[in-house]
Amino acid sequence: MADEPEEGPKLNVPVGMFEDIEDLKAKLAHLTAQVEALTGSDSADPGEASADDEATADEEAADEEDEWQYPPFILLLDPPQYDSELRALIEWVEGVLVPGYLAEPSADARWCHLWVEHPVAVARLHALWLAWQELTDPATCGYTGPSVWHRDHLDPCMRELRAPSGPLQGCTKGEHQINHRMPSLVPSAWKIEGA
Structure with missing residues (x-):
């Protein structure tokens, strides 16, 4: 019996720890x-x-x-590249985001089927898509990337986009409206009266 190895102590290791270790190995x-x-x-x-x-x-x-090369932010692109990037963004929004994450629009959670006509919506959704591309690749971010994407990117983006005062505020079910709120002109203190 001296040839038999002694049994080590029984360790109570949480299952999630192994995933964390694998995630750290991938990052390393x-x-x-x-x-x-x-x-x-x-x-x-x-x-x-x-x-x-x-x-x-x-x-x-x-x-x-x-x-x-990291993809550039869509608002920095000129027309040929902008159009190509917008087509890819539309494919992702309509193919992944809308069917998977957007519930029925309401007064508190707006959505516009013509979101591409809202520049702020395009900018926010493009940033969300860039984060999704990076954080859903286990080779670059391990297995916790999707959770980070949901917490740090999807949820805040949807809160801002779909808020009653967000960029889609003028749109209701079946009605599309772009509200461009331009700042009003402030009278100059240097302007001479009657000149």
């Missing part, structure tokens, strides 16, 4: 890959880099930038 692997890409080498000490290594690292970084 991602950060390690980023560090290796930025340093251009995974085994060289910092003082051992040569000019050739630095040139190779610069080329790899340039190639990586060409391969992946």
Whole structure:
């Protein structure tokens, strides 16, 4: 019986802890890959880099930038790129967001089927979509990304968009209205009366 290993103590480990550990492992692997890409080498000490290594690292970084660029915010795009990005946004909003997350519109939770005509709605929904793209990829954010997206992005965005005083405030079921609230002109203190 001396050859048999002793049984270790019974540990009461919460099931969620294993998911957290896997999430941390994924984040560590991602950060390690980023560090290796930025340093251009995974085994060289910092003082051992040569000019050739630095040139190779610069080329790899340039190639990586060409391969992946973060999508720009939609309001910063000019017409051909704006139209393309808007089409992709419409596909996501109409295919994912509306059927999955929007209940029947009401006075307290408005929605406009012509939301693309509301610039503030387009801007907020595009920001929401960018966050969704990043936070639903387990390779970049682990398994908690969707929860973060719901808590930090979806819920606040929907509260602002669908609020009675939000950008869709003039729209009711079956009626579309864009309320552009421009600030009124403030009389100048420097204006000379009668001039």
